Amino acid sequence: MSLTVEANPAARQAEEAAAAAAARAGVRVVDEHDRERLRDVEELLISIWGMSPHGAPVPFDLLRSISHAGCNVSAAYRTDGVLCGAAVGIVSPGGRATYSLIAGVLPGTADKGVGFALKQHQRAWSLARGIDTMTWTFDPLVSRNARFNLTKLGAHATEYARDFYGEMQDDINANDESDRLVAVWPLTSTRSVNCSEGKVEEPQLPEADLVRILEYGPDSDPLLRETPGALWCRAPQDIVALRAANPTEASQWRLTIRGIFESAFASGYSATGVTRTGWYRLTKTSQA
Known part of the structure; x- marks a missing residue:
């Protein structure tokens, strides 16, 4: 895959937006290849998600192989x-x-812009290689991540994957079913470009x-x-804390949102x- 930054205006814009995002966050974002620093990446991921019976979220040897294969490890x-x-x-x-x-x-480190800088770096990395779409999955019950993905980055989702990984046993997912939304990020869309430059549509x-209330939640609120032209669906305020305090109610949220x-x-x-208060906006695909 040859780099196309010089010949591609979209790639140039992404590179500039990524650099600006990193500067605002006060960080330097790089494509990491160094063996010992990849070990640090493994430790960082463990500090976030913890260890499961399967080991680290992404073990060092896999990080090393991904980097060696020419794929992306951003640090x-x-x-x-x-x-x-x-x-x-x-x-x-x-x-x-x-x-x-x-x-x-x-x-x-949340709310300091580091996550945004990382995603913009990935966007620039992709466009420099002629790739104009990025996908990933995320838990629909974690409203903070959902807002980051769909509002701040400009991705969208039209696919719901039931129990994507099977039962998970890391510190964050805590034996819950692993339903996921599939995020699709069109890297050159007007919305994504605007988001990359901080012009976010809230x-x-x-x-x-x-509005017409169609359903009430496990907490008895709308x-x-x-x-x-739209549906509005509310995610729980803090599903991670709810899983620990009341796993039965957390499971009810999972099934209802599903x-x-x-x-x-x-x-x-x-x-x-x-929205900032955790309400998903769902529009007809032709209006997205």
């Missing part, structure tokens, strides 16, 4: 040289898309008198609302954004 370093974030991506057959396996930041939940998304996607809706 973010603070000005003092401390590793504070990492993202790992592989390329689908034929070089049609980058598949992002994992991305995370050092605990306590979805706004319509006023109560303009869960699914309908407005002309039914809503599967029905909505089958009816032609696409998840195109998430």
Whole structure:
């Protein structure tokens, strides 16, 4: 895969946006190949997700192989040289898309822009190689990640994957079923370009008198609302804490959200954004 930054305006824009995002976050983001630093990446991922019976989230030997194969291990370093974030991506057959396996930041680093800088670096890496789409999966119950993916980056989702990994036993997923939304990030779309430059379209939940409540959640509050041309579905405020405190209610959330998304996607809706308060906006695919 040859680099195309000089000949490709989209790749140039992505490179500039990635550099600006890293500067705002106060980090240096690089394609990491150094063997010992890849060991640090493994340790960072363990510090975020913990160890499972299967081992590290992405073990060192796999990181080493991914890097050696010419795929992407992005690492973010603070000005003092401390590793504070990492993202790992592989390329689908034929070089049609980058598949992002994992991305995370050092605990306590959230809201500093490091995750955004990592994703913009992955975007630039992909476009420099003529790849204009990135995909990954995420837990639909984690509203913070959903907002980052669908609102701040400009991705969308039209596929719901039941129990994608089977039962997970790491520190975050805690024996819950591993349902996932499949994020699709069109790297050159107007929306994605705007997001890369900080011009984010924040979805706004319509006023109560303009919506029809279709369903209530496990907490007895409105869960699914309908407005002309859109559905609005609420995720729980903190599913990780809820799993620990009340696994039965957490399971109820899983099943309820599963039914809503599967029905909505089958009816032609696409998840195109998430509000700051955790409401998904679902619009007809033709309107996305």
